[in-house]
Amino acid sequence: MISGKNILCFANDWHNDPTSKHQIMKLLARQNKVLWINSIAMRMPSVSSSDLQRIVGKLRNWLKGLERINANLFVFTPIVLPFPSSVLARRINAWLLRLSLRYYRRQLGMQHFQLWSFVPTMVELAGTMGEEKLVYYCVDEWSKFSFMDSVAMRDMEIRLLRKADVVFTTADHLQRDKQQFNKNTHLIEHGVDHAHFSSALHGGMPVPADMATIPRPVLGFFGLIHEWIDLDLIEHIARAKPEWSIVMIGKCSVDVSRFSRYKNVFFLGQKPYSTLPSYCSVFDVGLIPFAVNDLTVNVNPIKLREYLSAGLPVVSTALPECEKYRDIIQIATDYTTFVACAEQVLATGPTAAREARSHRMASETWEAKVECISGYLGG
Numbered sequence: 001m002i003s004g005k006n007i008l009c010f011a012n013d014w015h016n017d018p019t020s021k022h023q024i025m026k027l028l029a030r031q032n033k034v035l036w037i038n039s040i041a042m043r044m045p046s047v048s049s050s051d052l053q054r055i056v057g058k059l060r061n062w063l064k065g066l067e068r069i070n071a072n073l074f075v076f077t078p079i080v081l082p083f084p085s086s087v088l089a090r091r092i093n094a095w096l097l098r099l100s101l102r103y104y105r106r107q108l109g110m111q112h113f114q115l116w117s118f119v120p121t122m123v124e125l126a127g128t129m130g131e132e133k134l135v136y137y138c139v140d141e142w143s144k145f146s147f148m149d150s151v152a153m154r155d156m157e158i159r160l161l162r163k164a165d166v167v168f169t170t171a172d173h174l175q176r177d178k179q180q181f182n183k184n185t186h187l188i189e190h191g192v193d194h195a196h197f198s199s200a201l202h203g204g205m206p207v208p209a210d211m212a213t214i215p216r217p218v219l220g221f222f223g224l225i226h227e228w229i230d231l232d233l234i235e236h237i238a239r240a241k242p243e244w245s246i247v248m249i250g251k252c253s254v255d256v257s258r259f260s261r262y263k264n265v266f267f268l269g270q271k272p273y274s275t276l277p278s279y280c281s282v283f284d285v286g287l288i289p290f291a292v293n294d295l296t297v298n299v300n301p302i303k304l305r306e307y308l309s310a311g312l313p314v315v316s317t318a319l320p321e322c323e324k325y326r327d328i329i330q331i332a333t334d335y336t337t338f339v340a341c342a343e344q345v346l347a348t349g350p351t352a353a354r355e356a357r358s359h360r361m362a363s364e365t366w367e368a369k370v371e372c373i374s375g376y377l378g379g
Contacts, residue, residue, distance in 0.1 A: 002374045003031035006113035008101065008131070010122045012039045014067075014075045017224075018273050020139055020170065020190050020302060021118050023366040024373070029073040033110060036069075037101070038077040040093065040121055066104060076104055094124035101129070120157035127163050133377070136164040136182075138174050144295035146227055161185075166376055171300045171321050186376055189321075191366035192305035198358045200280040200310035208275065210268050211282050214245045217346050219315075220283035222249035222276055223303050225267075230291040230317065231256065236335040237342070238262045244342075246287075249279060280310035285342055288316035304329070309361040311354030313345035328357055 007028060011021040014036055025034050067075040078097055105113065115131035120142055126134055143154040161167060161181035168188045169175040179185045199205065211218070219237070221229075225248060235258065238246055242264050248256075251270045259265045271279065280286070286307030290296045300321040307314050314329040315338060316322040323331060330345060332338035 001031055001370055002028070002377055005032040006105075006108075006110035007032055007034045008037065008105070008110070008113050008115050008129075009034060010037045010040065010115075010117040010119055012118070013077075014038060014069070017270070020366075021137070023191065023193065024137075024370055026073065027366055027370045029070065032072065033108065034073045035101075035104060035108060035110065036073065036075045037097075037122075038075060039119070040078060040097070066107070074104075074108060076100070090121075090124050094122075094128070097122075097125055098129060117160065120153060120160045123156045123160040123163070126160055133166070134164045135166050135168070135377070136160050137168045138178055139170045139300075141174065141177070141295060141298035144293075144298070168373060168376075171298050173298045173320060177298075188369055188373055189364075190300050190302045190305060191369040192302070192309050192361050192364055194309045194358075194361050194365050197277050197280065197306045197309035198311070198361075200277040200312075201354060201358055205278050205281045207282055208271075208278050211247070211279065214247060214266060215243075215264075216245065216282075217284040218245045218247050218282060219285045219287050219342060220247045220249070220279060220312075221287040221289060221303075222271070222279065223301075224253060225250050225256065226253045228290050228293075228296050228299070229254070230289050231258075233289045233291075233317070233335055233338060234265065235259070235262075237339055238265050240339050241342075247279075247283070249276075276306070277310060280307065280312060283307075283310075283312055285345055286310075286312040286314045288314060288319065288322060289338075290317050290319055292317055292319060305361050305364055308357045311358045313348070313353075313357070315341045315345065328353075328360060 009025055012019065025036060028034060069075060078100055105111070112132055114133040114135060115126065115129060116135040116137060118137045118139060142148060142157060143150040158181055161178055164182055165184065167178050167182045167185040169178055169185060170188060170190055172187065175185055175187045234246060237244065244264060246265045248267045249271050252267060256267055259267065288301055288304060290299065290301070297320055299319060301319065304314060304316070304322055304325065308328065316329055316331055318331055318333050322329065330341035332341045
């Protein structure tokens with residue numbers, strides 16, 4: 001692993017659910033000093049209560065200044081103009097961020113530093129702060145999100161790609177696209193906290209209270225429930241198999257009111273990361289019910305490795321990154337086949353091949369991924 005470096009990292013909000021960004025930076029912070037910059041404007045805010053609450057929360061966090069997570073990891077919440085499509089707003093934001101970050105770098109003794117970004121919206125800063133190395137870590141095709149300005153996001157990303165010293169991507173589709181603009185682009189597939197999720201294999205794990213009365217078998221999902229989840233598929237399963245329970249864990253950012261008519265579909269809300277192995281221990285099948293489209297062909301779902309680490313049989317739609325695991329998961333190309341695949345894995349029994357599935361993931365840890373990244377960075 002690289003060591004003795006200072007890293008400024010632009011990402012999403014630190015206190016959101018753990019993502020690949022969190023996992024990588026927590027590990028790098030063991031031997032490097034990391035300043036994590038909470039999300040800067042990716043889209044214009046709406047007048048929704050959730051956006052207003054987020055704005056208030058950002059103001060509070062900004063007033064607090066630096067937040068210390070551990071000895072080497074610090075979080076800063078910047079205040080920016082939330083107009084990512086505006087060139088003027090982006091330039092003003094870059095000026096504000098340069099001032100703020102210069103102050104906090106001085107406070108933390110980060111004179112020399114690497115600049116990392118998981119988002120393209122900081123492109124105006126790239127190459128202007130005296131960074132020793134610029135790293136772009138691409139985990140999504142930003143221009144394909146319906147709630148973002150696709151033209152502006154694509155333009156920002158291309159400019160960032162051309163400036164970056166090294167680019168990491170998490171899916172084959174992303175790698176092929178980004179290599180057009182930066183030849184030093186590498187594929188680093190997501191890792192997994194194997195020790196955490198494999199604990200679901202061991203007996204004695206408490207059954208979550210909100211799962212105690214849900215009938216088996218349970219087809220489970222956890223993650224953000226957003227536009228990329230195929231809710232029509234979930235409804236098809238609920239209708240076709242009323243004796244199955246479908247449990248959806250995660251924050252809902254789309255309308256799911258239609259499911260109120262189904263007694264076998266349970267939306268349990270967002271749960272702490274620490275509790276997810278307990279839920280896995282009572283799932284009979286792990287679901288990856290993503291719609292397949294221009295956005296999701298670039299997705300590498302971390303939950304695939306988390307389900308497998310927990311020993312769960314997995315049924316997924318035909319995402320390219322899931323196809324790589326066809327030998328140990330079930331891939332469905334249509335709704336009818338998805339139900340048939342779930343029937344097949346349920347028929348084999350709940351414990352069949354659990355240890356083997358989990359063992360397959362033992363070498364795909366986040367630690368292994370960070371070592372690979374460090375190799376490309378020369379550390």
